[in-house]
Amino acid sequence: MALNPPLNRKLRMGLVGGGPGSLIGPVHGIAAEFEHRCTMVAGAFSSNPERSRQAAPSYGVDESRTYGSYEALLDGESRLPEGERIDFLSIATPNHTHFEIAKAAVEAGFNVVCDKPLTLDLAEAEALLETVENSDVVFALTHNYTGYPMIRQAREMIQAGEFGKINATRCQYIQGWLADTSEDDNGTLAAWRTDPAKSGAAGTFGDIATHAFQLGRYVTGALPESVSCHLKTFVPGRQLDDYGTAVIRYQEGALGIVTASQVTHGRENDLELEVDGTLGSLKWRQESPNELVVRRKGQPHQIYTRSPGTGTMTPLAEASSRLPAGHPEGFYEAFANLYNAVFDDIARRASGSPFERRDTVYPNVYDGVEGMMFIEQCVASSESDAAWMPLSYPAARQ
Ligand code: NAI
Incomplete structure (x- = not known):
């Protein structure tokens, strides 16, 4: 080949x-x-x-x-x-x-x-x-x-209308590594992340809430309309937020929540997404990335697993898998899935x-601008006692 x-x-x-x-x-x-x-x-x-x-x-x-x-x-x-x-x-x-x-x-x-x-x-x-x-x-x-096969499965199932109209998203990214150590103990990793001149207007909300926000967008395709946010700094002396919750109104009527923490003792890289639709709901966790829990109206709960070749996976999810079911795929593979699609486009451009x-x-860059708008509007909202701020971005992907 x-x-x-x-x-x-x-x-x-x-x-x-x-x-x-x-x-x-x-x-x-x-x-x-x-x-x-x-x-x-x-x-x-x-x-x-x-x-x-x-x-x-x-x-x-x-x-x-x-x-x-x-x-x-x-x-x-x-x-x-x-x-x-x-x-x-x-x-x-x-x-x-x-x-x-x-x-x-x-x-x-x-x-x-x-x-x-x-x-x-x-x-x-x-x-x-x-x-x-x-x-x-x-x-x-x-x-x-967005490179995890079961995230792509969720996106394709939602796009196919399997969950009906989307009512709500709950996405949280919970870590604990900045809970009780000083910035110095964490070396360069923490030093720049907690410095507004290097990290930006937000700390935890720029670092990991952006992942959570973008994941909800990618999976549901719902277009944001406005955001109300509370950010907190729990570790004394820290200049930027280390915890926060944002409520998002979507243009189609759905309601979203993004919560992010880097100060929750014992939590590792607990990124979790739940979506509610009129016909069912789904749940995915990055710490068990090969499973997607689906609950359809009036049916027993189902756990979809990353199981290529069984006929249970959607096309993009199947194409994003490498190993047979049961052999865990994880962070590197998901990251590699992004690169794979990028390489296809680089080859197209070159030819x-x-x-x-x-x-x-x-x-891509459009998602990046939307992510920066999310960060800035969350900070602005939090500084105005969680006032609603516009969050619609004309060039956003559908
Ligand atoms: P880090 O502090 O561990 O590493 C940064 C590296 O960049 C260091 O080796 C440093 O010497 C180098 N560097 C700094 N300025 C440079 C310059 N002008 N030219 C060349 N090298 C330079 O930081 P980390 O955690 O690797 O984060 C880097 C970026 O990746 C950040 O923007 C962060 O938000 C993002 N990130 C993304 C993750 C993801 O899952 N997608 C996970 C972790 C970080």
């Missing part, structure tokens, strides 16, 4: 971020290479050139393609012949750097896979959207939970074929 048809070759990846001790950069490397459709060939793994060089061997990146800054990477790669330079750049740096790196990469003509949240604030996100719209690049945003830019399988 051709690799990345019609290119018939592996794609070449560049990574910004992912230096020694970092969290998500190494995940990008593993997920992108999961299906052997790409090889990482270049990186600016840290803003410190020495630390960037330290990280390179663990990614198998040659010294000649290891750069001390993203500017040097874009400059160096742009000078290479077309058959050698990177096909896409993944960005896994703290939030305040996303805008400048992504904008420069898009302007240099490189496809981009950017981690969330899209930027530091909404103004940057809108400016980046304009840059992307004025280009022909593929632009993806790694809200990676001059048209590709979708807004209603993509993977989250």
